[in-house]
Amino acid sequence: MAEWKKNDRIDVMIEDMSETGEGIGKTDGFTWFIKDTVIGDKVQAKVMKTKKSYGFAKLERITEPSFNRIEPKCPVAGPCGGCQLQAMDYGEQLRYKERKIYNNITRIGGFSEVPMQPIMGMDEPWRYRNKAQFPWGLDKDGNIVTGFYAGRTHSIISCEDCLLGIEENQEVLRQIKAHMERYHLIPYEEASHKGLIRHTLIRKGFRTGEIMVCQVINGNSLPHSKELVERLLEIPGMTSISFNINKERTNVILGDKVENLYGPGYITDFIGAVKYRISPLSFYQVNPVQTEKLYGTALAYAGLTGVETVWDLYCGIGTISLFLAQKAKKVYGVEIVPQAIEDARENARLNGLDNVEFFVGKAEEVLPEQYEKHQVYADVIVVDPPRKGCDEACLNTIVKMGPKRVVYVSCDSATLARDMKYLAENGYKVEKVRGCDMFPQALHTEVCCLIVKA
Structure with a gap:
């Protein structure tokens, strides 16, 4: 078996995918894990790290794309950690x-x-999620951003319109961002445990059209909440608005305490003929x-x-x-x-x-x-x-x-x-x-x- 060193170039055919979404290929019986590849791709990659019987390599170029490779719909599909299979044809996703x-x-x-x-x-394998949680932060120029954490990190990839989520997410986030800018509310920063605005939780009842917004804060109150409620109520279907208090140094998104700002404190939805009441802390299939x-x-x-x-x-x-x-x-x-x-x-x-x-x-x-x-x-x-x-x-x-x-x-x-x-x-x-x-x-x-x- 060949001895592989860091920075060596390898040519690999991707035959399978790992539980975490890396492509898997072999050279001389040695297994490689290569991110951003799909089954059927022939690729050239650079060796990053090797163990006894397997190693990790970084994709340099696709020499022959898989028959099942498609152009991802989402502009941030690569850096965002949420969708690992967007470059794979949906029929092939199901077979996988x-x-x-x-x-x-x-x-x-x-x-x-x-x-x-x-x-x-x-x-229709898009816009299917009835729930999203968006973290807030600052980019390197000090601008307020929201989106999703890049794979295996806590740096935010700016994305206000995730294609798996509902279209209303974008308008909710736009109103919250405008509110933060208007009243100088600072997004939360994990390292210093400072800043007020942590995550925004948005849920929608697909059958009822009811929308819930719950703003997670690192504090006891949400300044100028009356004005924010007025803005959010301009969005059709807005039914429940609340804030959640989470002052812990933790990766857990929601704290235990929810303060209601508008509405009954829940939304409803149906699965079949059964009606469900969903509160901000409820588990409900997405x-x-x-x-x-x-x-x-x-x-x-x-x-x-x-x-x-x-x-x-x-x-x-x-x-x-x-x-x-x-x-x-x-x-x-x-x-x-x-x-x-x-x-x-x-x-x-x-x-x-x-x-x-x-x-x-x-x-x-x-x-x-x-x-x-x-x-x-x-x-x-x-x-x-x-x-x-x-x-x-x-x-x-x-x-x-x-x-x-x-x-x-x-x-x-x-x-x-x-x-x-x-x-x-x-x-x-x-x-x-x-x-x-x-x-x-x-x-x-x-x-x-x-x-x-x-």
């Missing part, structure tokens, strides 16, 4: 994501066969079009006939629970965040669903306790865990409870594969696997699986 799910399930889960159904893509497809798949996999008892673990504000409650006899939801459970109970009331009960706590603690102390059982268990997947105590209780079906909704097919393996070793069989592209132009993808008692 489907392959990633399949490979994780076979390699990590050890399954020889995967009953894959076709991935659910978007007809792509409502695809969420409806994903939850519709979960509901179909659950196979409810109206007589089942269902447990929904990691239930958030009850998005899946309420979807299931339309067809189940009884649904129990579990979530660790108390505010989310308050929202979930409110959402159940809003929809007149009285067959849902919610518990605050860790799924891996609540489920065993309810099962062992109160002998509750489940016909169907639905899990939608965070990226780290299910806790083993939780999986163990699922196996003990022995539901006929487990519907697993996952945002990380690697931890999904690990958990599927555990269930398969304990009397369950994987029946259906289906990807849902919630994040076109970006790397992540959601998966819905039906796992049945063997």
Whole structure:
């Protein structure tokens, strides 16, 4: 094998992509990770760093572009860390994501066969995000800027109109920037922990048209907020305006305290026939079009006939629970965040669903306790865990409870594969696997699986 040194030039064919979006190619069996490339590109790159069996190289030029390479729509697609796949044709993005799910399930889960159904893509893979969080700062000339952090940094790439976000974002940011300039409000600076204006959170109900703006500040009050409210109310659909206090030295965007400036303090939106109330601190899926497809798949996999008892673990504000409650006899939801459970109970009331009960706590603690102390059982268990997947105590209780079906909704097919393996070793069989592209132009993808008692 050749010995590669820093600054050497290499010619590579890109054959795959990493979890973080770098192109992967090989020379003499040695693996290279090269940013800004897509599968099928032939490139020349400069060696930056090498380890024993792999290295990192910087793209110098594309000698032969991939058949699937396209011109990114967004002018800052390269430097902004948000969209890793914009230079890849959308059909190829879907194939890449489907392959990633399949490979994780076979390699990590050890399954020889995967009953894959076709991935659910978007007809229009732009302007799909109902939520955006824009940091504020100063550029090198001292001008106020907002946009997104460049990949793996905290320097802001100026961008007021992200093509994944709603068109109204631009006007909201324009009004806030004008307000800052008019009243000399200084953007927050991480290094010194000085400056008032941190992030602007914007959300929109796609079906209702309702817009929420929540301004995060490093202080207790927002100067001249009355004037800002008047300006923001000129934007059609503006329903809720508030500020959030975050005086911590932290990367966490939102603090715990929200002060209302205008409106009810929330907006509403629908997924299918179910109405949800969304407050600034609520977790709510960012792509409502695809969420409806994903939850519709979960509901179909659950196979409810109206007589089942269902447990929904990691239930958030009850998005899946309420979807299931339309067809189940009884649904129990579990979530660790108390505010989310308050929202979930409110959402159940809003929809007149009285067959849902919610518990605050860790799924891996609540489920065993309810099962062992109160002998509750489940016909169907639905899990939608965070990226780290299910806790083993939780999986163990699922196996003990022995539901006929487990519907697993996952945002990380690697931890999904690990958990599927555990269930398969304990009397369950994987029946259906289906990807849902919630994040076109970006790397992540959601998966819905039906796992049945063997």
